[in-house]
Amino acid sequence: MTNPSPTLKPLVLVVDDYQDAREMYAEYLEFSGFRVAEAKNGQEALDKAFELRPDIILMDLSLPIIDGWEATRRLKNDDRTRTIPVVALTGHAMTGQSDEAKGAGCDSFVTKPCLPDALVDEVRRVLATRGGPQPG
Numbered sequence: 001m002t003n004p005s006p007t008l009k010p011l012v013l014v015v016d017d018y019q020d021a022r023e024m025y026a027e028y029l030e031f032s033g034f035r036v037a038e039a040k041n042g043q044e045a046l047d048k049a050f051e052l053r054p055d056i057i058l059m060d061l062s063l064p065i066i067d068g069w070e071a072t073r074r075l076k077n078d079d080r081t082r083t084i085p086v087v088a089l090t091g092h093a094m095t096g097q098s099d100e101a102k103g104a105g106c107d108s109f110v111t112k113p114c115l116p117d118a119l120v121d122e123v124r125r126v127l128a129t130r131g132g133p134q135p136g
Contacts, residue, residue: 059072069101
Protein backbone atom coordinates (compact mmCIF):
# COMPACT_ATOMS: atom_id res chain seq x y z
CA MET A 1 0.00 0.00 0.00
CA THR A 2 1.33 3.41 -0.88
CA ASN A 3 0.15 6.89 0.06
CA PRO A 4 -2.54 6.15 2.68
CA SER A 5 -4.79 9.14 1.99
CA PRO A 6 -6.14 10.10 -1.43
CA THR A 7 -6.39 13.72 -0.25
CA LEU A 8 -2.64 14.01 0.19
CA LYS A 9 -0.51 15.19 -2.68
CA PRO A 10 1.38 12.32 -4.31
CA LEU A 11 4.75 11.61 -2.72
CA VAL A 12 7.74 11.36 -5.07
CA LEU A 13 11.05 9.92 -3.86
CA VAL A 14 13.87 11.55 -5.84
CA VAL A 15 17.04 9.45 -5.74
CA ASP A 16 20.20 11.05 -7.11
CA ASP A 17 23.73 11.35 -5.76
CA TYR A 18 24.15 14.75 -7.38
CA GLN A 19 22.74 17.25 -4.88
CA ASP A 20 22.04 20.00 -7.41
CA ALA A 21 19.97 17.65 -9.58
CA ARG A 22 18.05 16.34 -6.57
CA GLU A 23 17.25 19.83 -5.37
CA MET A 24 16.27 21.10 -8.82
CA TYR A 25 13.89 18.21 -9.49
CA ALA A 26 12.52 18.32 -5.93
CA GLU A 27 11.80 22.03 -6.11
CA TYR A 28 10.07 21.73 -9.48
CA LEU A 29 8.01 18.74 -8.39
CA GLU A 30 6.86 20.61 -5.27
CA PHE A 31 5.99 23.61 -7.45
CA SER A 32 3.94 21.21 -9.62
CA GLY A 33 1.88 19.93 -6.70
CA PHE A 34 3.80 16.93 -5.39
CA ARG A 35 5.34 16.16 -2.02
CA VAL A 36 8.98 15.16 -2.28
CA ALA A 37 11.44 13.07 -0.31
CA GLU A 38 15.08 12.75 -1.31
CA ALA A 39 17.76 10.06 -1.14
CA LYS A 40 21.39 10.35 -2.22
CA ASN A 41 22.33 6.68 -2.66
CA GLY A 42 20.76 3.29 -3.23
CA GLN A 43 20.75 2.24 0.42
CA GLU A 44 19.08 5.47 1.48
CA ALA A 45 16.55 4.99 -1.34
CA LEU A 46 15.63 1.55 0.00
CA ASP A 47 15.37 2.81 3.59
CA LYS A 48 13.14 5.75 2.62
CA ALA A 49 11.01 3.67 0.25
CA PHE A 50 10.28 1.12 3.01
CA GLU A 51 9.60 3.86 5.56
CA LEU A 52 7.62 6.37 3.48
CA ARG A 53 6.00 4.17 0.78
CA PRO A 54 6.13 6.90 -1.90
CA ASP A 55 3.67 6.93 -4.79
CA ILE A 56 6.51 6.94 -7.32
CA ILE A 57 10.32 6.79 -7.28
CA LEU A 58 12.68 8.66 -9.61
CA MET A 59 15.81 6.52 -9.58
CA ASP A 60 19.22 7.57 -10.83
CA LEU A 61 20.97 4.38 -11.93
CA SER A 62 24.57 5.34 -11.14
CA LEU A 63 24.57 5.64 -7.36
CA PRO A 64 27.08 4.98 -4.58
CA ILE A 65 26.73 2.13 -2.06
CA ILE A 66 23.94 0.32 -4.00
CA ASP A 67 23.43 1.29 -7.65
CA GLY A 68 20.01 2.15 -9.02
CA TRP A 69 19.63 -1.12 -10.90
CA GLU A 70 20.16 -3.19 -7.73
CA ALA A 71 18.05 -0.85 -5.58
CA THR A 72 15.21 -1.21 -8.11
CA ARG A 73 15.55 -5.01 -8.14
CA ARG A 74 15.32 -5.05 -4.33
CA LEU A 75 12.28 -2.73 -4.34
CA LYS A 76 10.50 -4.88 -6.92
CA ASN A 77 11.28 -8.07 -4.99
CA ASP A 78 9.83 -6.78 -1.72
CA ASP A 79 6.10 -7.04 -1.01
CA ARG A 80 6.12 -3.62 0.66
CA THR A 81 7.37 -1.77 -2.42
CA ARG A 82 6.86 -3.96 -5.50
CA THR A 83 3.86 -1.95 -6.79
CA ILE A 84 5.54 1.45 -6.48
CA PRO A 85 6.42 2.64 -10.00
CA VAL A 86 10.11 3.36 -10.55
CA VAL A 87 11.19 5.80 -13.25
CA ALA A 88 14.85 5.43 -14.21
CA LEU A 89 16.40 8.89 -14.37
CA THR A 90 19.78 8.46 -15.91
CA GLY A 91 22.54 9.70 -18.13
CA HIS A 92 22.95 6.17 -19.52
CA ALA A 93 21.58 6.91 -22.97
CA MET A 94 23.24 4.06 -24.85
CA THR A 95 21.14 1.68 -26.90
CA GLY A 96 19.94 -1.14 -24.69
CA GLN A 97 20.20 0.84 -21.44
CA SER A 98 16.45 1.35 -21.27
CA ASP A 99 15.93 -2.39 -21.78
CA GLU A 100 18.43 -3.09 -19.00
CA ALA A 101 16.60 -0.65 -16.71
CA LYS A 102 13.27 -2.30 -17.50
CA GLY A 103 14.87 -5.67 -16.84
CA ALA A 104 15.78 -4.44 -13.36
CA GLY A 105 12.13 -3.51 -12.82
CA CYS A 106 11.97 0.14 -13.87
CA ASP A 107 8.56 1.09 -15.22
CA SER A 108 9.78 3.99 -17.31
CA PHE A 109 13.03 5.53 -18.51
CA VAL A 110 13.99 9.22 -18.74
CA THR A 111 17.37 10.31 -20.06
CA LYS A 112 19.25 13.09 -18.23
CA PRO A 113 19.61 15.88 -18.68
CA CYS A 114 15.92 16.46 -19.09
CA LEU A 115 13.83 19.53 -18.61
CA PRO A 116 11.89 19.57 -15.34
CA ASP A 117 8.63 19.91 -17.31
CA ALA A 118 9.38 16.68 -19.19
CA LEU A 119 10.10 14.87 -15.93
CA VAL A 120 6.89 16.11 -14.30
CA ASP A 121 4.94 15.06 -17.41
CA GLU A 122 6.43 11.57 -17.16
CA VAL A 123 5.63 11.33 -13.43
CA ARG A 124 2.02 12.33 -14.14
CA ARG A 125 1.81 9.89 -17.06
CA VAL A 126 3.09 6.96 -15.02
CA LEU A 127 0.81 7.77 -12.06
CA ALA A 128 -2.21 8.11 -14.38
CA THR A 129 -1.38 4.81 -16.05
CA ARG A 130 -1.31 3.15 -12.64
CA GLY A 131 -4.46 4.90 -11.46
CA GLY A 132 -2.36 6.58 -8.79
CA PRO A 133 -3.03 9.90 -7.07
CA GLN A 134 -2.64 13.08 -9.05
CA PRO A 135 -1.56 16.45 -7.74
CA GLY A 136 -4.48 18.75 -7.01
